[in-house]
Amino acid sequence: MPQRKSWVYYNDRLSRYLFISSAVLVSLIILCIIWFVGMQGLSTFREVSIIEFFTSSKWSPDSGKFGALTFIAGSIGTTLIAILLGGPLGLAGAVFLAEIAPPWVRAFMRPATDLFAGIPSVVYGYVGITVIVGLTGRLTNSPTGYGMLAAGIVLAIMILPTVISLSEDALRSLPRTYKEASLALGATRWQTIRRVLVPAASPGILTAIILAMARAIGETMAVQMVIGNSPRFPDSLGSPTSTLTSNIVMEMGNTPFGSTWNNGLFMMAFILLVIALIMIILVRTASRKGAAR
Amino acid sequence: MKAHQADRFATIMLWIGALSIVAILIAFLTLILGRGLPHLTSEFFNGPDGVRGQLFNSFYILFLSLVLSLPVGLGAGIYMAEYAPKNKFTDLIRLSTESLASVPSIVFGLFGMIVFVNMFGLGFTILGGSATLALLNLPILVRVTEESLRAVPRSYREASLALGATMWQTLRKVILPTALPGLITGITLVAGRALGETAILIFTAGMNVSRIPFDVNPLAAGETLAVHLFAVKSNPLPGTNADQIADGTAALLIIMVIVFNICLTLPSRWLQRRQLGKNKM
Numbered sequence: 001m002p003q004r005k006s007w008v009y010y011n012d013r014l015s016r017y018l019f020i021s022s023a024v025l026v027s028l029i030i031l032c033i034i035w036f037v038g039m040q041g042l043s044t045f046r047e048v049s050i051i052e053f054f055t056s057s058k059w060s061p062d063s064g065k066f067g068a069l070t071f072i073a074g075s076i077g078t079t080l081i082a083i084l085l086g087g088p089l090g091l092a093g094a095v096f097l098a099e100i101a102p103p104w105v106r107a108f109m110r111p112a113t114d115l116f117a118g119i120p121s122v123v124y125g126y127v128g129i130t131v132i133v134g135l136t137g138r139l140t141n142s143p144t145g146y147g148m149l150a151a152g153i154v155l156a157i158m159i160l161p162t163v164i165s166l167s168e169d170a171l172r173s174l175p176r177t178y179k180e181a182s183l184a185l186g187a188t189r190w191q192t193i194r195r196v197l198v199p200a201a202s203p204g205i206l207t208a209i210i211l212a213m214a215r216a217i218g219e220t221m222a223v224q225m226v227i228g229n230s231p232r233f234p235d236s237l238g239s240p241t242s243t244l245t246s247n248i249v250m251e252m253g254n255t256p257f258g259s260t261w262n263n264g265l266f267m268m269a270f271i272l273l274v275i276a277l278i279m280i281i282l283v284r285t286a287s288r289k290g291a292a293r
Numbered sequence: 294m295k296a297h298q299a300d301r302f303a304t305i306m307l308w309i310g311a312l313s314i315v316a317i318l319i320a321f322l323t324l325i326l327g328r329g330l331p332h333l334t335s336e337f338f339n340g341p342d343g344v345r346g347q348l349f350n351s352f353y354i355l356f357l358s359l360v361l362s363l364p365v366g367l368g369a370g371i372y373m374a375e376y377a378p379k380n381k382f383t384d385l386i387r388l389s390t391e392s393l394a395s396v397p398s399i400v401f402g403l404f405g406m407i408v409f410v411n412m413f414g415l416g417f418t419i420l421g422g423s424a425t426l427a428l429l430n431l432p433i434l435v436r437v438t439e440e441s442l443r444a445v446p447r448s449y450r451e452a453s454l455a456l457g458a459t460m461w462q463t464l465r466k467v468i469l470p471t472a473l474p475g476l477i478t479g480i481t482l483v484a485g486r487a488l489g490e491t492a493i494l495i496f497t498a499g500m501n502v503s504r505i506p507f508d509v510n511p512l513a514a515g516e517t518l519a520v521h522l523f524a525v526k527s528n529p530l531p532g533t534n535a536d537q538i539a540d541g542t543a544a545l546l547i548i549m550v551i552v553f554n555i556c557l558t559l560p561s562r563w564l565q566r567r568q569l570g571k572n573k574m
Contacts, residue, residue, distance in 0.1 A: 012459035019376060022368030026431060027389040033396060033428075040407060045517045090308030100307055106389045109311065111554065119321070119549040120489025126543045127321060129526060130328070155318060164314075169568050188300035218397025220492040221523055245399050245492075252403075252496065257411050271402045276395040279354075280388075 033275065041270035044263040050188040053267065057233045059247075061261040068268060070233045075272075076236050077216050077229070081152025082159055082216040087209055089156070089164025094205075095193055097164065098171035117161035125225030128154040140238025146228030147185065149237040154222050159212035166211065170204020171197055206286045214279040218272055220245040235276055244268040322547065329544020337541045342534070344542060346502040350419065350515040354498060355487050357423035357511065359480070362430040367476075369431075370438020374463065394432035401428050401494035409497055420516035422498025426490060430483045437482065439473025444466060485553035489546060490520045500524050518542055518549075 044053065048066040056067025093113070099105055134152050137145025178200055182192040198205065228240020229250050242250070248265050255262040338345045361439070377383040405425030409415050445468050453463040469476075503520075516520035516524070522542040525535045 008459055012461040015461040019368045019372035022365045023386045025365055026369045027386050029428060030389045036407050037400060072389055073515045089310055092307050093314045096311040100395055114556055116318060118485050118554055120518045120519050120546055122491045123543050123546050126522060126526055164325040170478045178318055188296050190303035191296060191299040206488050214395050220399040225527055248399055266403060269400045273400050276397060280392050280395050
C-alpha cells in the first residue's frame with residue numbers, strides 16, 4: 001500500500017523536497033553574503049596595505065589615505081558604553097522580572113519591554129537628536145553633544161529588550177530546587193540571587209550580553225544620527241566622531257561602485273559581518289558550556 | 294541582621310531599576326506622541342510634502358517582502374522542526390540560520406546593493422528593496438516556525454501518522470492548524486520589524502517617492518516612512534517644515550508599532566481560545 005505510487009505518495013515526496021530546498025537556500029544566502037561582501041571588501045587591499053587600513057586613523061580618500069582605525073575605535077567605543085550602561089540595567093530588570101515582580105507588574109512590564117524592541121531604529125535616532133544630544137552636551141561640556149556618549153546612551157536603551165528577555169529566560173529555566181535549597185539554608189532572597197541564581201544562569205546571561213553587543217555594533221541609523229559624523233579619532237566622549245556603520249551610510253552615496261574608496265566601505269561592512277559571525281560562535285560555545293554543566 | 298539590610302537594599306534597587314526602565318519607555322512614548330500627534334492632519338498626508346506615498350510604500354514593500362520570504366522561511370522552519378535528522382547537515386543549516394539572524398542590517402543593504410542595484414542593473418527599486426528585506430525576515434521566520442511547530446504535542450503527530458496519514462497530510466491537517474497562533478504571532482513580529490527597517494532600504498529602494506499616488510510599479514524607487522524620517526532629520530531641506538514632518542512621521546511610526554504589538558497578542562489569543570473550545574467538545 002505505501003509502495004503504491006499514488007498522488008498522495010508523490011505529494012508527500014514533493015513537499016519533503018521543497019522543505020529541504022528551502023533550508024538549503026537559507027544556507028546558500030549567508031554564504032552568498034559572505035562571498036559578495038567579502039570579495040568586494042577585500043579588493044581594497046589591492047591598493048591599500050592591510051596594515052594602513054587597520055592601524056592608521058587618517059581617512060581622506062581624496063588624497064589616497066585609507067586608515068579605518070577611527071571608525072573601528074568609534075564602533076568599539078560606542079558598543080562598550082552601551083553595554084556598560086544598558087547591561088547592568090537590563091540585568092536588574094531581568095532579575096526583577098524573574099524573582100521579585102508580583103504577577104500583575106510582570107504582566108504589564110513584559111509587553112512594555114517588548115515594545116522597546118519594536119520601536120524602529122530611526123525613531124531612536126530621532127529621540128536622540130531631539131533630547132539626548134542636549135543632555136550629553138551639558139554632561140560633557142561640548143557645544144553640540146553629538147558623539148560617542150550620545151550614541152552609547154541611545155544604544156543602551158536599544159539593547160535593553162535583548163538583555164532583559166534573554167537573561168530572564170535564563171533565570172527562569174533554572175531548576176526550582178536551586179532556589180529552594182538556598183532559601184532553606186537560611187539565605188536571604190538577595191543572597192540567593194547573587195550567589196546561586198545569577199552564577200547558575202551565567203551562560204545564558206553571557207549569551208544575552210554578547211547578542212546585545214552584536215546588535216549595538218551593527219546598529220546603523222540611530223548611531224549615524226547622533227554620532228556627529230566627523231572622521232576624527234574619538235578622543236573624548238562628547239566630540240563628534242564616526243563608526244563603521246555611520247561612515248558607510250555617509251559616504252556610500254558619493255562613491256562610484258568599484259573604486260578603492262567604495263571598496264573600503266565594503267571592507268568596513270565585511271568587518272562588521274566577521275564580528276557578527278564571531279559573536280555567534282561565542283554564543284554557541286557559551287550555551288554549550290551551559291549545557292555541559 | 295546585616296544580610297537582611299542588604300536584602301532590603303537590593304530589593305529597593307531592583308525596583309528602582311525596573312521602574313526606570315518603564316519610565317524610559319513612557320518618556321519615549323509621551324515625547325514622540327506629544328510632539329507628533331498635533332501634526333497628523335490631512336495636510337500631513339495629502340499636502341505637497343505629504344507622506345501618503347511613503348505610507349503606501351511602507352506597506353507595499355512590507356507586503357512584497359513577506360510574499361518573498363514566507364514560503365522559504367516556513368519551508369525551512371518546517372524542515373528543521375519535522376524532518377531534520379540529527380547530523381552535520383542539520384547543524385550546518387542551523388548555524389547558517391543563526392548567522393543570518395546576526396548579520397547587521399546595513400550588511401544586508403550593501404549585499405542587496407551589489408546584487409540588485411549593480412549586478413542586475415535595476416537601480417533603486419521597490420523590488421530590490423523588498424527582496425533584500427526578505428533576507429532580513431528569513432531567519433526570524435525560520436526560528437518562529439520551528440519553535441511553534443515544536444510546541445505541538447508529539448501525540449498529535451503519532452495519532453495522525455498511526456491513522457495512515459502521510460507526513461504531508463499530517464502537517465497540513467494537524468500540525469500547521471495547531472501551530473497557527475504561534476505562526477501568526479511570529480509573522481506579526483517579523484512584519485513589525487520590517488516596517489521600521491531603514492538601513493537596508495536606503496541602499497536598495499532609494500530615497501525617492503513616486504509622483505503617481507499608489508504607484509504599484511515594483512521597478513520604481515520607493516521611499517518608506519522610516520527612510521523618510523531619516524532623510525528629513527539628517528538632511529533637512531532649507532525652506533521646508535522638516536521638523537514638523539519629522540515629528541509627525543515619528544509619531545505615525547510609533548502608532549504603527551503599537552498597533553502591531555496589539556495585533557501580536559489579540560488574534561493568537563482568540564485562535565487559542567477557539568481551539569481550546571473545540572477540543573473540549
